[in-house]
Structures are given as structure tokens and as C-alpha cells.
Amino acid sequence: LIVETRERIVGAAERVMRTKGLARATTKEIARAAGYSEGTLYKHFEGKEDLFLSVLRERLPNFVVLVRDLPERSGRGTVRGNLEEVASAALAFYDESVPMAASVFSEPKLLARHREGVLKRDRGPHKANEAVAAYLRAEQHLERVRRDANPEAAAALLLGACYQRAFHLHFLGEEVLAGSGEESFVEDIVQTLMQGLSPKKE
Amino acid sequence: LIVETRERIVGAAERVMRTKGLARATTKEIARAAGYSEGTLYKHFEGKEDLFLSVLRERLPNFVVLVRDLPERSGRGTVRGNLEEVASAALAFYDESVPMAASVFSEPKLLARHREGVLKRDRGPHKANEAVAAYLRAEQHLERVRRDANPEAAAALLLGACYQRAFHLHFLGEEVLAGSGEESFVEDIVQTLMQGLSPKKE
Amino acid sequence: LIVETRERIVGAAERVMRTKGLARATTKEIARAAGYSEGTLYKHFEGKEDLFLSVLRERLPNFVVLVRDLPERSGRGTVRGNLEEVASAALAFYDESVPMAASVFSEPKLLARHREGVLKRDRGPHKANEAVAAYLRAEQHLERVRRDANPEAAAALLLGACYQRAFHLHFLGEEVLAGSGEESFVEDIVQTLMQGLSPKKE
Amino acid sequence: LIVETRERIVGAAERVMRTKGLARATTKEIARAAGYSEGTLYKHFEGKEDLFLSVLRERLPNFVVLVRDLPERSGRGTVRGNLEEVASAALAFYDESVPMAASVFSEPKLLARHREGVLKRDRGPHKANEAVAAYLRAEQHLERVRRDANPEAAAALLLGACYQRAFHLHFLGEEVLAGSGEESFVEDIVQTLMQGLSPKKE
DNA sequence: AATGAATGAGCTTTCATTCAT
DNA sequence: CATGAATGAAAGCTCATTCAT
Numbered sequence: 001l002i003v004e005t006r007e008r009i010v011g012a013a014e015r016v017m018r019t020k021g022l023a024r025a026t027t028k029e030i031a032r033a034a035g036y037s038e039g040t041l042y043k044h045f046e047g048k049e050d051l052f053l054s055v056l057r058e059r060l061p062n063f064v065v066l067v068r069d070l071p072e073r074s075g076r077g078t079v080r081g082n083l084e085e086v087a088s089a090a091l092a093f094y095d096e097s098v099p100m101a102a103s104v105f106s107e108p109k110l111l112a113r114h115r116e117g118v119l120k121r122d123r124g125p126h127k128a129n130e131a132v133a134a135y136l137r138a139e140q141h142l143e144r145v146r147r148d149a150n151p152e153a154a155a156a157l158l159l160g161a162c163y164q165r166a167f168h169l170h171f172l173g174e175e176v177l178a179g180s181g182e183e184s185f186v187e188d189i190v191q192t193l194m195q196g197l198s199p200k201k202e
Numbered sequence: 203l204i205v206e207t208r209e210r211i212v213g214a215a216e217r218v219m220r221t222k223g224l225a226r227a228t229t230k231e232i233a234r235a236a237g238y239s240e241g242t243l244y245k246h247f248e249g250k251e252d253l254f255l256s257v258l259r260e261r262l263p264n265f266v267v268l269v270r271d272l273p274e275r276s277g278r279g280t281v282r283g284n285l286e287e288v289a290s291a292a293l294a295f296y297d298e299s300v301p302m303a304a305s306v307f308s309e310p311k312l313l314a315r316h317r318e319g320v321l322k323r324d325r326g327p328h329k330a331n332e333a334v335a336a337y338l339r340a341e342q343h344l345e346r347v348r349r350d351a352n353p354e355a356a357a358a359l360l361l362g363a364c365y366q367r368a369f370h371l372h373f374l375g376e377e378v379l380a381g382s383g384e385e386s387f388v389e390d391i392v393q394t395l396m397q398g399l400s401p402k403k404e
Numbered sequence: 405l406i407v408e409t410r411e412r413i414v415g416a417a418e419r420v421m422r423t424k425g426l427a428r429a430t431t432k433e434i435a436r437a438a439g440y441s442e443g444t445l446y447k448h449f450e451g452k453e454d455l456f457l458s459v460l461r462e463r464l465p466n467f468v469v470l471v472r473d474l475p476e477r478s479g480r481g482t483v484r485g486n487l488e489e490v491a492s493a494a495l496a497f498y499d500e501s502v503p504m505a506a507s508v509f510s511e512p513k514l515l516a517r518h519r520e521g522v523l524k525r526d527r528g529p530h531k532a533n534e535a536v537a538a539y540l541r542a543e544q545h546l547e548r549v550r551r552d553a554n555p556e557a558a559a560a561l562l563l564g565a566c567y568q569r570a571f572h573l574h575f576l577g578e579e580v581l582a583g584s585g586e587e588s589f590v591e592d593i594v595q596t597l598m599q600g601l602s603p604k605k606e
Numbered sequence: 607l608i609v610e611t612r613e614r615i616v617g618a619a620e621r622v623m624r625t626k627g628l629a630r631a632t633t634k635e636i637a638r639a640a641g642y643s644e645g646t647l648y649k650h651f652e653g654k655e656d657l658f659l660s661v662l663r664e665r666l667p668n669f670v671v672l673v674r675d676l677p678e679r680s681g682r683g684t685v686r687g688n689l690e691e692v693a694s695a696a697l698a699f700y701d702e703s704v705p706m707a708a709s710v711f712s713e714p715k716l717l718a719r720h721r722e723g724v725l726k727r728d729r730g731p732h733k734a735n736e737a738v739a740a741y742l743r744a745e746q747h748l749e750r751v752r753r754d755a756n757p758e759a760a761a762a763l764l765l766g767a768c769y770q771r772a773f774h775l776h777f778l779g780e781e782v783l784a785g786s787g788e789e790s791f792v793e794d795i796v797q798t799l800m801q802g803l804s805p806k807k808e
Numbered sequence: 809a810a811t812g813a814a815t816g817a818g819c820t821t822t823c824a825t826t827c828a829t
Numbered sequence: 830c831a832t833g834a835a836t837g838a839a840a841g842c843t844c845a846t847t848c849a850t
Binding site: 023104106109147152153161167176177188 | 222223224225226281300301303304305306307308309310311313317320321326327328331338345346347348349350351352354355356358359360361362363364365366367369370372373374375378379387390391393394395396397398399400401402
């Protein structure tokens with residue numbers, strides 16, 4: 001089946017991109033990983049860039065899908081518990097997507113075309129922030145979140161913390177970021193975000 | 203002067219990396235930008251990787267320096283004001299460093315050697331988080347920050363938000379991230395971080 | 405019908421050769437133009453060269469046929485009129501055949517095999533010259549052409565002029581060869597050929 | 607010397623074009639013939655097309671130069687003698703240039719760029735015709751050529767005959783064009799052109 | 809009879825690197 | 830100290846051709 005071949009190639013490309021890096025993801029390497037000849041790549045994709053865009057489109061884990069139905073969870077469980085779940089999922093997602101997403105910055109043309117595609121499909125990493133903000137706004141209406149809190153800012157803080165942690169983990173290696181394990185990290189940031197920094201009497 | 207030549211080359215390399223991307227930062231392009239011949243690059247650097255590492259080491263803006271003396275500012279001004287300053291500086295810093303830092307993920311070997319160098323020099327992006335955490339801990343002793351707050355988590359939230367925003371800006375373009383300008387973004391996240399999300403009576 | 409398919413392919417190949425040139429007349433392009441798959445080409449032809457030879461054999465306009473019965477026209481009309489007709493036909497013929505005939509010089513092997521086929525079939529561009537020479541010889545016997553004229557040389561002059569003009573037209577474009585239109589060109593060369601250059605008393 | 611290298615490459619390219627044909631004139635073959643690596647070609651030429659254009663510009667024998675001073679010969683020697691010399695030179699020139707000039711028709715883009723260059727330099731094969739026509743016009747003033755003869759047409763006849771003969775020779779091989787050797791061919795066409803075909807009393 | 813998935817050889821071009829000057 | 834001519838290796842890509850269906 002033709003779709004199988006295509007899929008195998010995309011999968012191989014993703015694997016090579018993850019292991020050798022975008023710069024070493026050559027057509028030869030990808031073909032070998034896919035078990036096909038180089039020529040076959042060009043029967044299924046217009047060129048290397050087209051293939052990479054397909055990988056980016058089809059293989060980047062889709063966080064948005066996970067968070068899309070988040071607003072509907074407002075009112076259920078505890079806010080803290082829900083945010084911890086979100087943060088956990090975010091951590092896992094960013095952990096997977098950071099290396100590939102970051103790679104793309106080395107090829108501005110690829111970046112531009114990827115951005116274009118993302119926006120056309122109304123996707124993008126910022127959509128996750130919007131979903132979390134929407135959730136918080138819903139909780140605000142249920143008075144489970146401070147009336148004067150800023151949902152967008154809160155979402156930025158929460159997801160930003162996860163995002164940066166994923167980046168640091170990949171950049172520095174796990175061993176460097178000592179102290180907090182993943183769970184305690186999530187607990188700590190949610191707790192801190194919930195109660196704020198200001199002393200009770202300000 | 204030999205040091206001048208070296209510096210010119212590093213500067214040219216940085217410029218090319220920023221404009222054309224790491225993948226298109228070829229020796230030919232860099233030599234042309236520097237106004238020297240390709241051969242000259244090899245009198246001053248062992249090879250391309252060595253040159254890139256020098257760029258990374260010498261040209262990545264050094265946020266750490268800016269935040270190093272932050273703990274000493276505890277007790278001065280307001281916590282909110284200090285955090286806003288930090289966030290503003292972070293935003294500017296990340297904005298400059300994200301494209302180059304991200305690029306490096308496309309070349310695992312380069313990434314590994316860069317990490318090695320960073321750790322050896324006891325630098326790294328996480329140092330900024332540590333400095334902010336140290337500052338908050340100091341403010342805690344002065345009782346300008348809740349006694350039970352988690353300084354590391356707070357630092358992660360604040361800087362993470364800035365980090366992700368810089369990333370989104372570069373990935374999506376400024377026009378997409380509508381709504382909040384830079385200043386209001388800083389104000390909003392600091393305000394939200396200060397007061398937390400929990401309703402007053404929890 | 406199998407012959408239809410074959411013909412369609414030959415036609416498509418000719419079209420591609422004329423529009424894209426021999427070098428860009430790839431099997432892919434030809435198959436697309438014919439509306440068949442590449443594989444189909446190989447059911448009807450042994451290979452690309454075989455296909456090209458078929459095009460050359462079957463699609464190169466056959467001037468010889470036009471001139472074959474020329475000698476029989478001796479004695480009819482005027483010599484001048486007959487030569488003008490021949491020149492006009494030659495011009496049209498060369499105009500169509502020059503680009504393809506010239507192309508073949510880029511592939512010596514193809515040229516060799518084409519020549520071989522042409523000679524085997526007792527065809528070839530020089531046959532036209534022979535026919536015109538035969539016609540002139542016939543007119544000589546009728547004393548409508550100087551007794552001491554050289555029919556072969558005259559044929560070479562007449563057809564050569566047309567040949568070169570076709571070549572120049574294709575090489576330089578119509579706009580460059582200003583001055584004489586087609587009709588006047590034919591009239592002029594025939595007139596000049598008839599009366600010669602020598603002053604009346606030499 | 608750099609110019610030596612360039613020249614050697616152009617020479618090698620010409621040799622390969624002549625022996626293997628334009629289609630088989632690959633960069634690898636040319637580099638090998640020149641005694642350099644393929645990479646070196648690209649230090650001296652922008653690409654293959656650029657190299658071919660250089661060959662066409664610099665290595666196509668320049669007939670125009672030979673005929674440029676032809677008009678000045680008017681009045682000297684005999685018209686017949688002068689035309690025989692021109693025809694001989696034309697035959698030699700066309701013999702050398704036909705294969706390469708014809709080749710170019712297989713690559714329309716190359717043809718277009720070559721034409722452009724030729725016209726820009728005010729060159730081109732038709733210039734030879736113009737020179738011969740100018741010569742004949744001068745002889746007309748000296749009354750060594752019929753007053754009512756058409757110089758352009760006469761030039762077209764003379765050079766066209768040579769042109770076509772060169773083409774036929776290359777296309778069919780020398781053995782096929784039997785009968786007239788080169789000298790007698792030249793003599794015959796000049797003689798025929800001089801005296802014309804019309805019987806004395808028409 | 810026609811397909812179309814697949815290929816391997818070969819293409820043009822770019823790259824980082826070397827070295828005599 | 831800097832050059833620039835030169836290179837070998839490898840890149841992305843195209844080609845004519847095969848073959849099971």
C-alpha cells in the first residue's frame with residue numbers, strides 16, 4: 001500500500017531527526033532507515049523540505065488536542081488537581097516536541113513554511129495557552145479562581161514553566177537539573193501559582 | 203591585530219547564524235561576511251565547530267551576569283517592581299538568545315560540546331533561575347514574600363513564562379501573539395504570580 | 405488498439421522534444437504528455453533510444469516524398485516557377501525539421517543509429533538535393549536550363565540557402581533576420597540563381 | 607595562474623562536447639579531461655551552463671572575423687577567385703562549428719542564453735552573410751558583378767550551400783556524399799552562381 | 809495491456825578543509 | 830598573517846528501467 005510506504009518514510013525521517021538531528025537527517029540516512037532507496041523518497045515527497053514539513057505536521061505530538069476539552073472540565077475535581085494534570089501533560093508533551101521544534105530554527109526557510117502551515121491549520125503551541133486560559137476563565141465564573149486573576153497570565157506562567165523545564169532538560173541533561181523530580185516540580189509550581197507570593201497582609 | 207581578526211570572524215559568524223540560520227552558516231558565507239578568505243578561518247579556529255562554539259560562548263548574551271547581583275537587591279524597592287525588572291530583562295535576553303540556542307538542537311554533537319563548555323564554566327540558562335530563586339529566598343527572610351512560598355517554583359514560573367513567550371514570538375511572528383504588549387505582559391504575569399489564583403477564602 | 409497507444413506515445417515524445425528539447429525529453433515527461441504511465445513506454449519500445457528513433461523516423465516531415473516526383477514536372481510551367489515552389493516547400497520543411505535534426509547532434513549514439521536507419525531506408529536530406537538536381541538535368545535536356553550548368557551545384561545552392569535560412573531563423577529568432585520576408589526571399593534567390601552574377605559581357 | 611586553469615577547463619569541456627556530445631558532457635567527464643576535480647569547475651564557473659556558454663563564446667571558430675575585411679578585397683583578384691576563397695573558408699568553418707552549434711538545440715535554455723549573448727556582442731552566423739553581401743555590393747559598384755544582381759540573395763546561396771554541405775557531412779558521414787570532393791564542390795557552386803541557370807537567350 | 813512502486817546509477821552542486829605561496 | 834587554488838566527500842535530486850500485479 002502506498003500509504004504504508006509514505007508513513008514508513010515519515011516515521012524513518014522522524015527517527016533520524018530525533019537521533020542524528022536535523023542537520024544530519026540526510027536523504028540517504030532517511031532512506032536507509034526506512035528500508036527504501038533514496039529515489040523512492042522523491043516518489044512520495046516533492047523534496048526534503050516537503051518531507052520534513054510532513055514530519056513536523058504529522059509527528060509532532062499534538063498537545064492542543066489534549067487540552068482542547070480542558071475548559072469543559074471546569075467545576076470538576078479541584079482546580080489544583082486539574083492544573084497539576086495539565087502541567088504533567090505539558091511537561092510530557094514539551095519534552096517530546098522541544099528537540100524537533102527547536103531544530104527548525106536552524107533552517108529559516110523550513111521554519112517559515114512550517115509556521116505558515118501551522119497557522120493555516122489554526123494550530124500552534126500558543127493554542128495550548130489559550131485553552132488553559134479558557135479553562136481558568138471558566139473556573140473564575142464558578143468562583144473557584146480569584147475574580148481579579150488574569151487567566152492568560154496564569155496560563156503563561158504555568159505552561160511557560162513546563163516549557164522552559166523541558167528545554168533545560170534537553171539542553172543540560174537530566175542530571176544537571178537536580179533536586180525536584182517531575183512530580184514535585186509540578187506540585188510546587190501549581191501550589192505556588194495558586195497561593196501567590198504576596199504575604200497575607202499586603 | 204590578531205585578536206581583531208578573530209573577533210571579526212566570530213562577529214561575522216554570529217551575524218550569518220542569525221540571518222541565514224545555523225544550517226546555512228557555511229564557511230564560505232562566514233568568510234565573505236568577515237571580509238577574509240575561507241583559509242583564514244582555519245588560522246584562527248580549529249574548524250567550523252570550534253568557531254561555532256566560540257560564537258555560542260562569546261556572543262550569546264549573558265543573562266546570568268545581569269541577574270547575578272539580584273539577590274543583593276532584596277529589601278530594596280518593591281518585590282513587585284524588582285520582579286518586573288527581572289521579567290523585562292529576561293524577555294529581552296531570551297528574545298535574543300532563543301534563535302541561536304534553539305538552532306543548536308539540529309546538531310547534537312555541537313549541542314553536546316556546547317553543554318560541556320557551559321557546565322565547565324558553571325554557566326547555563328538555569329543559573330538565571332537559581333539567581334531569581336535566591337533573590338526570592340532573601341526576600342522571604344525579609345518577610346516581603348510569603349514564608350511558605352517555594353522560591354524555585356516561583357522563579358520557574360516567572361522566567362518560564364518569559365522564555366516561552368520569546369519562543370512563541372520567534373516561532374509565530376509578533377503579529378500572531380496579539381493582545382498584550384510586552385509591558386502589560388510583564389505586569390500581568392508578575393501581578394498574577396504575586397497574588398495567586400486561589401480565592402481569598404480557601 | 406495497440407497501434408493507437410504506440411502512436412500516441414510517439415506523438416507525445418515528438419511534442420516534448422519540440423517544446424522542451426531533446427535533453428529534457430525524459431520518459432517521465434513523455435509518459436505524462438501521452439497520458440500513460442512510464443512503464444507503458446517499455447511495453448511498446450525497447451527503451452528511450454528506440455522511442456526517439458521512432459520519432460525521428462516517423463515524425464520528421466518527409467521532404468523527399470514531396471520532391472520525388474519533381475523530375476516529372478520538367479517541361480511544365482516555367483523553370484523559375486517550379487524552383488520557387490521547391491524553395492517554398494524546402495523552407496517549410498527545413499523550418500520544421502531543423503530543431504529536431506539539430507538536437508540529435510547532442511547524442512552521438514543516437515545520431516549514429518539514426519543515420520544507419522536513414523541510409524538503410526535509402527532516405528536522408530541529401531535525397532532532396534538529388535531530386536532537384538535530377539529535375540534540373542531534365543530541364544537541361546529540354547533546353548530550359550543552360551547546357552553547361554551544373555545541376556548538383558545548382559541544387560546545393562538553392563536548397564542550401566533555404567536550409568541555412570531555417571537554421572538562422574531558429575537560432576536567432578524571426579525578428580533578427582529582418583528585411584526579406586519569406587516570399588521575397590524565395591523570389592530573390594531563385595532570380596539570382598537563374599541569371600547569375602556575371603555581367604553580360606565577361 | 608588562474609587564467610590557465612580556466613582555459614584548461616574550457617578546452618576540456620570543448621573536447622568532451624565534441625567527442626561525447628553535449629548530452630554526455632558531464633561535469634565529471636569534463637573535470638577528468640581537464641585534470642582537475644569537479645569542485646574546481648565551480649570555482650571558475652557559476653555552473654555547467656555558464657561553462658558551456660563560455661565554450662560556445664570562446665571556442666566556436668569565429669568566421670565573422672575572417673570575412674569582416676572581405677569587402678575591402680573588392681576589385682582585387684577576380685570575383686570568382688574571391689568567392690572561391692570565401693566558400694572554402696566557409697566550408698572549413700561550418701565543418702567545425704556545425705556539431706556544437708547543432709547540439710545546443712537540445713537544450714532550449716542554453717540556446718536562448720547563447721543567442722542572447724551572441725546578439726549582445728553583435729555576432730552571429732548571419733553576420734557572415736552580411737559581409738559577403740557587402741563584398742558583392744562593392745563589386746557591383748565596380749561593375750564586376752551584374753548591376754541587377756541581389757547581393758543578399760547571392761550570399762545566402764553561396765554560404766547556404768556550404769552550410770548545408772557541412773551539415774550533411776556530419777550527419778551522413780563523408781563516404782555518403784560521394785562524387786565531388788571539396789575543391790570541385792567549391793568550384794562548381796561558384797561557377798554555377800556566376801553564370802546562372804538561364805539559357806543565354808531567354 | 810497498463811500500471812505504478814521501486815530502484816541504482818549517475819547527475820549537478822556544495823561543503824569543510826588543506827596547503828603552497 | 831592571509832590568501833586562494835584545489836580537493837574529496839557527500840549532499841539533494843533525477844534518470845531510465847524493471848517487474849509484480
